[in-house]
Amino acid sequence: MEIIHNLAFGFEHALTLHNLMYCAIGCMVGTLVGLLPGLGPLSTISLLLPLTYSIPTGGALIMLAGIYYGAQYGDSVSAITMKIPHASSIVACIDGYQMTLNGKTGLALFSAGVSSFIGGTVAIVVLSTLAPLLGELAFLFGPADYCALMLLGFLCVSFVTTGGHMLNGLAMALIGVLLGTIGTDVNSGAQRFTFDQPFLADGVGLISVALGCFGIAEIVKNLDNRSQFTPFSGNIHLLPSWAEFKRIIPSALRGSAVGSFLGLLPGGGPTLAQFGAYALEKRFSKHREEIGKGAIEGVAGQAAADEAAARTSFIPLMSIGIPENAVMALMLAAFIVKGIQPGPNMIGQHPELFWGLVASMWIGNCFLLILNVPMVRYLLSVFKIPYAALFPAILFFCCIGTFSVNNNLDDIYITAVFGVLGYIFLRLDLEPAPLILGFILGPMLEENFRRALLLSRGNFATFVSRPISATLVALMAAFVIWQIVAYVRQTRVSVAA
Amino acid sequence: MKDQQLTRGLVLIAIALGFGIPASGYQVGTFSRAGPGLFPLLISGIVGLIGLVMIVRSRLEKKPVPMTFKVKNILIVLAALVGFVVIAEHFKVALAVVYLVFVASLAGSDYSIRRNLKICVVLFAFAYAFHTFLGLSLTLF
Numbered sequence: 301m302e303i304i305h306n307l308a309f310g311f312e313h314a315l316t317l318h319n320l321m322y323c324a325i326g327c328m329v330g331t332l333v334g335l336l337p338g339l340g341p342l343s344t345i346s347l348l349l350p351l352t353y354s355i356p357t358g359g360a361l362i363m364l365a366g367i368y369y370g371a372q373y374g375d376s377v378s379a380i381t382m383k384i385p386h387a388s389s390i391v392a393c394i395d396g397y398q399m400t401l402n403g404k405t406g407l408a409l410f411s412a413g414v415s416s417f418i419g420g421t422v423a424i425v426v427l428s429t430l431a432p433l434l435g436e437l438a439f440l441f442g443p444a445d446y447c448a449l450m451l452l453g454f455l456c457v458s459f460v461t462t463g464g465h466m467l468n469g470l471a472m473a474l475i476g477v478l479l480g481t482i483g484t485d486v487n488s489g490a491q492r493f494t495f496d497q498p499f500l501a502d503g504v505g506l507i508s509v510a511l512g513c514f515g516i517a518e519i520v521k522n523l524d525n526r527s528q529f530t531p532f533s534g535n536i537h538l539l540p541s542w543a544e545f546k547r548i549i550p551s552a553l554r555g556s557a558v559g560s561f562l563g564l565l566p567g568g569g570p571t572l573a574q575f576g577a578y579a580l581e582k583r584f585s586k587h588r589e590e591i592g593k594g595a596i597e598g599v600a601g602q603a604a605a606d607e608a609a610a611r612t613s614f615i616p617l618m619s620i621g622i623p624e625n626a627v628m629a630l631m632l633a634a635f636i637v638k639g640i641q642p643g644p645n646m647i648g649q650h651p652e653l654f655w656g657l658v659a660s661m662w663i664g665n666c667f668l669l670i671l672n673v674p675m676v677r678y679l680l681s682v683f684k685i686p687y688a689a690l691f692p693a694i695l696f697f698c699c700i701g702t703f704s705v706n707n708n709l710d711d712i713y714i715t716a717v718f719g720v721l722g723y724i725f726l727r728l729d730l731e732p733a734p735l736i737l738g739f740i741l742g743p744m745l746e747e748n749f750r751r752a753l754l755l756s757r758g759n760f761a762t763f764v765s766r767p768i769s770a771t772l773v774a775l776m777a778a779f780v781i782w783q784i785v786a787y788v789r790q791t792r793v794s795v796a797a
Numbered sequence: 798m799k800d801q802q803l804t805r806g807l808v809l810i811a812i813a814l815g816f817g818i819p820a821s822g823y824q825v826g827t828f829s830r831a832g833p834g835l836f837p838l839l840i841s842g843i844v845g846l847i848g849l850v851m852i853v854r855s856r857l858e859k860k861p862v863p864m865t866f867k868v869k870n871i872l873i874v875l876a877a878l879v880g881f882v883v884i885a886e887h888f889k890v891a892l893a894v895v896y897l898v899f900v901a902s903l904a905g906s907d908y909s910i911r912r913n914l915k916i917c918v919v920l921f922a923f924a925y926a927f928h929t930f931l932g933l934s935l936t937l938f
Contacts, residue, residue, distance in 0.1 A: 471809050471847045477840050478816045485833040492833055493819055516874060523870045523904050688905030689912055692898045695874065696920050699881055699897070700927065700935065707934050709882050716878040723871050727864065728805040746836045758829030791857065 310655030326366020334374025344371040346510035391574035395598025412603040415552035419604030422556035423611035435619035438644040443752035448772035476738025512718020513732035555601035559608030577605030626733040802855035809848030817841035877901040
């Protein structure tokens with residue numbers, strides 16, 4: 301009963317005219333930008349984050365959340381219609397694009413839309429039950445536990461985003477941590493890595509790092525590839541027959557369950573959830589032999605999981621205060637800019653923000669379903685703009701975004717530097733997503749690391765003597781050993797071969 | 798640099814040294830009373846270690862993954878961004894936008910002055926909208 305009461309309270313806040321408008325704009329702009337080749341949710345959010353600075357707190361968070369799942373949906377649309385994969389929609393390319401080849405684009409888009417709606421709805425129920433409970437648990441967390449949780453997050457994100465090359469991701473996360481130490485040390489007031497430059501005293505700006513690595517570096521990478529996408533020009537017949545519709549539902553429900561769970565884990569989130577759901581469909585679906593050849597189930601399951609995980613990944617952020625992937629790290633940054641520290645106290649201190657955001661997610665879901673799905677054929681016309689015309693505009697928006705943070709044009713220099721760095725990283729096969737997570741969590745990690753050791757008088761046993769951190773450390777150890785064993789086996793095989 | 802793995806290791810070690818050497822100059826302190834230098838030193842140590850592992854791995858690999866690094870596009874984009882700031886600070890933002898579009902599009906697959914002018918007009922409209930509706934303190938003229 302309490303959940304219903306809380307949700308009603310949330311809807312009261314989300315259903316104001318302004319918040320509805322922010323939600324709609326967020327979904328719409330997110331979808332449009334997410335559709336563009338080379339712009340996944342991470343680049344979309346970092347590009348649009350500065351726009352929310354001038355909006356009141358509640359509305360800004362609602363809009364950002366809308367941008368996030370809008371971008372997610374836009375991604376899957378471009379994956380289904382044109383096989384343009386982003387990190388977040390690799391799975392949608394498989395069956396979705398097959399369906400396009402079979403002339404069933406509309407059905408694929410409809411399945412993805414409806415499944416997303418189902419996934420989102422299930423996840424919101426999970427979110428509103430679990431987040432307050434986990435918030436209670438978070439009060440038990442000490443500095444050592446926070447440290448261990450963040451490190452586990454680094455490991456998992458490194459593993460998920462780099463497709464198994466965990467060391468690359470880990471190195472990026474740690475470089476992010478190092479970048480986060482630039483500026484004034486909060487404990488001693490000492491200037492670190494500032495080289496007596498006053499503009500570095502407050503550290504490097506998040507927007508500069510994010511837009512450099514995701515905006516500019518990605519643009520240049522796309523320019524290097526010179527791949528031209530032929531815009532989708534076929535007809536879209538959206539509505540399915542009743543028999544087809546009935547096939548969507550069970551897959552979507554399975555996907556929602558998997559997605560809700562996988563979204564909760566450190567390093568989890570949409571990418572992991574899609575693969576999980578797809579594997580599940582391959583095993584348990586009634587039409588499993590069709591999967592991979594353009595089956596509705598192959599689209600519906602992963603789309604539901606994608607959306608569900610995108611929502612439930614808010615749970616660790618809002619109840620413990622630790623983001624579990626790079627997108628959530630950007631969300632954390634947005635919360636902090638607005639003067640709100642997510643964590644166990646957030647639900648108690650800002651119930652209107654928390655429940656308003658939860659309710660707005662469902663409203664956003666409805667917007668996606670009733671606005672974006674029917675309008676998808678018009679949205680697809682962004683592909684008529686050639687990339688050569690698009691990227692100067694994106695560069696301009698990167699400049700505007702950087703400028704708007706401090707109203708300072710010089711910040712664009714820093715963005716440009718990170719663009720070059722990000723490009724070098726990309727060329728070295730170093731994925732920038734863990735870097736952002738490390739950059740945002742770095743100061744928290746240092747703070748908790750120092751506090752834990754201060755409390756234990758320099759004794760590292762504190763990380764294994766507390767039950768929570770001991771469990772997390774054991775998980776990390778198991779993970780690392782598994783990776784080493786896998787590497788050794790793989791090299792043995794390749795040497796033998 | 799033909800070997801991606803080797804270059805990656807070297808870049809990581811360079812970054813580790815870039816942070817580690819200044820960090821060792823700060824007060825390090827003890828674990829129970831950490832100074833400002835301790836944490837960066839620790840982290841850059843790990844980054845350096847990962848770099849070393851990659852170099853060792855690259856020596857073990859039979860077929861190294863080659864590097865693909867194209868200097869042209871990143872330089873064009875860099876020139877566009879830097880010029881944008883310089884022109885916007887000393888002259889007018891509108892002029893900087895025109896510069897940005899005309900220089901950046903050199904990196905595109907084809908070049909069209911007509912299209913560039915169209916993009917400029919669209920961007921002017923956006924800049925104007927940001928200024929009027931979102932209160933961005935960037936004035937075109």
